[in-house]
Amino acid sequence: MPRFPAIDIVDIPGKGRGVIAREFIPQGTRIIAEKPVIKFSGCTSVGYMESVHKALSSTSKFEFFLSFPCMQGGDPILGRFKHFLPCESGDDNAHGLFATICRINHTCCSPLSGPNAIYCWREDLNREVLHALRDIAPMEEITVSYIACQIQKQDPPVYLRENFGFVCSCSGCRRSLQLRARSLTRVHNYNSFMGSFPTSVQRGQNPEKLLNVLQRNLLAICEEGYATELARGAHYGFRLCAMYGDAENAIVWETLSRDCDALIQGVDTEEYRNSQKWIRDPATFDLWKVHGLRKLAAPNPALRRYTPTLESLPKKYGYTSRNWSSLSIIAWACVGLCLAIFVWMFFTQ
Ligand SMILES: C[S@@+](CC[C@H](N)C(=O)[O-])C[C@H]1O[C@@H](n2cnc3c(N)ncnc32)[C@H](O)[C@@H]1O
Structure with a gap:
């Protein structure tokens, strides 16, 4: 049974x-899968926050909440709200505060450095999961990025100062203003391209050109330290190839996407099962060959260097469930019964 690595x-x-x-944590390891200590639904509007404010002040969880840093000069409650993480389920804009995961500090994604871990909410497990993006040495600090690629609209040091109240000293933030501005432009260009990427490419559009621009954007965003974008971006490459019935290249694109997604979420996901199905048989994709037949292109080999192959990762994705299976309940009941008999015999002798 997989176990979580020791952290502190x-x-x-x-x-x-x-x-x-x-201890040493190999790349791809699930470091923790955690339930929130405090969870609120629809935690976005100021009015809602105020009602949470009142509710929280009267609970025993208040002390835990107050143990988090507060923005300097900020309201003791609202100044700590930033530590909540989204735990979305459908339209519910829920947010949660986690005992361990919310203690993880930030490192920016940049061409010079990046975080060694990534977290995401798994609705099916009702837990926030944390995975190692690369090998982590014993005693090394575990960090994540608080700035998702899609939300990066500002220079990171400015965003972190305004939203989290700290001055980031990572090597990316220590670059010159000019280099940071160049990075911001590339991230912005990537986000606007991905935002408008036609999910169902119209007939008449030039798919070679589209795939080419996708490749360029993916390379740029990987260079900017956001290699985890390959999970989504490579899947777009798959969609395009599948819509034109190019099975060979569709498989290579989806394999890249699957491997990257496994690094972020693990392999116990619906996404992984779908990817496996499409890799085995791209014709099972619902938009297969909708635009006829056309040979497109495989991902640029340079993209492959940004994400490990699934085979190279340790088999540590398994979720250590605390849910008791019926077999383990029977086993523990037997142990309990034996103990009771032993105690009874001991005292009746
Ligand atoms: C989610 S909490 C992380 C845990 C926090 N360090 C604690 O003591 O509980 C986020 C806060 O940690 C601090 N922090 C996170 N990353 C940091 C960094 N790279 N440099 C300085 N402070 C950081 C900031 O105060 C930030 O508002």
Whole structure:
């Protein structure tokens, strides 16, 4: 049965508390799968926050909430709201505060450095999961990026100061203003391209050109440190190839997307099962060959260097469920019964 690696919450100079690895954690390992200590639904409007404010002040969870850093000069409650993470289910804009995951500090994604882990909410598990993006050494701090590619609209040091109240000292933020502006433009261009990428490409559009622009954008965003974008971006490459009945290249694109997504979410997901199905037989994709037959292109080999192959990752994706299976309940009941008989015999002798 897979187990989670040993980690600890410790003081980190200049950052308050943070999370470190207590043992070597190989790339792809699921580090933790955690339920929120506090969870609120629809946590977006100011009015709602105020009602949560009142509710929280009267609960025993308040102390836990107050143990998080507050924005300097900020309201003690609202100044800590930023530590909540989205736990969305459908239209419900729920947010949760997690005992360990919310202690993880930030590192920016940049061409010079990046976080060593990534978290995401898994609605099916009702948990936030954290995976290692690369090998993590014992005693190394575990960090994530608070800035998702899609929301990066500002220079990161400015965004972090305004929204989290700290001055980021990562190597990306220490670059010159000019280099940071160049990065911001590339991220912006990538986001607007992906936002308008036609999910069902219209007849008459030039698919070769579209795939070419997709490749260029994906390379640019990987260079900017957001290699995890390949999960979505490579899937777009698959869609395009599948719509033109190009099975060979569709398989290579979807394999790239699957491998990247497995690194972020694990392999116990619906996305993984769908990917496996399409890789086995791209013709099972619902838009297969809708635009007829055309040979397109495989992903640029340079993209492959940004995400490991599934085979190279440790088999540590498994979710260590705390849900008791009926077999384990029977086993523990037997142990309990034996113990009871033993105690009874001991005292009746
Ligand atoms: C989600 S909490 C992380 C845990 C927090 N350090 C603690 O003591 O509980 C986010 C806060 O941690 C601090 N922080 C996170 N990353 C940081 C970094 N790279 N440099 C300095 N402070 C950081 C900031 O105060 C930020 O508002």
